[in-house]
Amino acid sequence: MEESGSHRHIVLVTLALVVVLLAPCAAAYPLLACGSTGEFTANSTYQANLGILAAALPKNASSSPDLFATGAVGAVPDQVSALALCRGDANATACSGCLAAAFHDAQNMCAYAKDAAIYYDPCVLYYSNTPFLSSVDNVRSRTQMNGQNVTSDPGRFNRQVAALVDATADYAAYNSTRRYASGEADLDVDSEFPRVYSWAQCTPDLTPAQCRGCLAGIIKGMPRSADRVGAKFLGVRCSYRYEIYTILRGPVMVRLAAPAPEPAVGPTVPTPATLARRGKWGNKTVVVLAITLPLVVAILAITAVCLCYSRKGRTRRASSEQPPCIFG
Numbered sequence: 001m002e003e004s005g006s007h008r009h010i011v012l013v014t015l016a017l018v019v020v021l022l023a024p025c026a027a028a029y030p031l032l033a034c035g036s037t038g039e040f041t042a043n044s045t046y047q048a049n050l051g052i053l054a055a056a057l058p059k060n061a062s063s064s065p066d067l068f069a070t071g072a073v074g075a076v077p078d079q080v081s082a083l084a085l086c087r088g089d090a091n092a093t094a095c096s097g098c099l100a101a102a103f104h105d106a107q108n109m110c111a112y113a114k115d116a117a118i119y120y121d122p123c124v125l126y127y128s129n130t131p132f133l134s135s136v137d138n139v140r141s142r143t144q145m146n147g148q149n150v151t152s153d154p155g156r157f158n159r160q161v162a163a164l165v166d167a168t169a170d171y172a173a174y175n176s177t178r179r180y181a182s183g184e185a186d187l188d189v190d191s192e193f194p195r196v197y198s199w200a201q202c203t204p205d206l207t208p209a210q211c212r213g214c215l216a217g218i219i220k221g222m223p224r225s226a227d228r229v230g231a232k233f234l235g236v237r238c239s240y241r242y243e244i245y246t247i248l249r250g251p252v253m254v255r256l257a258a259p260a261p262e263p264a265v266g267p268t269v270p271t272p273a274t275l276a277r278r279g280k281w282g283n284k285t286v287v288v289l290a291i292t293l294p295l296v297v298a299i300l301a302i303t304a305v306c307l308c309y310s311r312k313g314r315t316r317r318a319s320s321e322q323p324p325c326i327f328g
């Protein structure tokens, strides 16, 4: 009796722990950028002004056709400016719920910071004592990578992602009053990841050129996500994301077909026949090259492998901070 009672307790405590641990994951934990432009105190005018924005902006943004609202409350030095934006494919309910949570969570997680940006999947909120509303600077940016890597033909994957993100950014800037676009690109059906999804968005108060310029600024960071199966580049003025699973709730606006297969490249040594067909070299050169080139390649390869093995051996014995072997 007693024993089954304590078992029940253990089960309950374990269940409670699992719920507590999983809850933030289920709610998609936000990305946060707490600013360093000062702190306010409890019950201050600054806090009261922030409270006025928190009460108004979730409703103002979710009821606007662009799902976007800004506001500035109070007089300097207690003036708070805020920007609230929902993803272009969010509905009004999800939008206001997300922004209400954003005001609440930002004030908890960046406690008493006058300046904070918080990024959720369906919305972004930024407030500050800096009068930033007239600026198009993409401040408080955050980047997050999907931990998984493409292992088979990553170059082809990276190029298709770059093409998709560019096309999605163009559509968001030039073809959408919400400054939002969703995209989907195919790779080969038998490739490791046959499809990629994306979205890109700016605050709708940016002109098409400002929006495209803002997106170009974060697209420049793309080499950092090379080979990754997904990444988010987020800022208060513009953001984009791509993943190999669907991240879109609305219709797809940009579609790219799989790129044409590339001509075979690589370290294939031309045969004497192909060299002769090109007709640029005499027959003697062709024969000499045909014999020496494979030899040189083989010697280089053997040297590389030997170097790598000896370096790996050293690495195992000594520090692990040795540069990785690029051939092995």
Ligand SMILES: *[C@@H]1O[C@H](CO)[C@@H](O)[C@H](O)[C@H]1NC(C)=O
Pocket: 042, 043
């Ligand atoms: C702020 O106001 C609340 C409610 O009026 C009060 O309970 C609290 O003690 C105040 N805190 C400070 C630091 O004044």
Ligand SMILES: *[C@@H]1O[C@H](CO)[C@@H](O)[C@H](O)[C@H]1NC(C)=O
Pocket: 052, 053, 056, 057, 060, 070, 071, 072, 073
């Ligand atoms: C919210 O929208 C209403 C109606 O457009 C406007 O009067 C109010 O000033 C807005 N609130 C803020 C904090 O900007």
Ligand SMILES: *[C@@H]1O[C@H](CO)[C@@H](O)[C@H](O)[C@H]1NC(C)=O
Pocket: 090, 091, 093, 094, 249
């Ligand atoms: C709004 O979006 C949320 C989240 O995507 C969804 O769960 C909900 O059913 C949608 N509500 C309406 C009225 O479409």
Ligand SMILES: *[C@@H]1O[C@H](CO)[C@@H](O)[C@H](O)[C@H]1NC(C)=O
Pocket: 147, 148, 149, 227
């Ligand atoms: C993916 O690649 C990056 C960079 O090369 C590396 O740091 C990371 O550990 C890799 N992740 C996995 C899961 O292999």
Ligand SMILES: *[C@@H]1O[C@H](CO)[C@@H](O)[C@H](O)[C@H]1NC(C)=O
Pocket: 174, 175
């Ligand atoms: C986007 O806009 C450009 C220029 O305004 C136009 O030429 C193009 O056809 C549009 N693309 C789509 C997919 O609507």
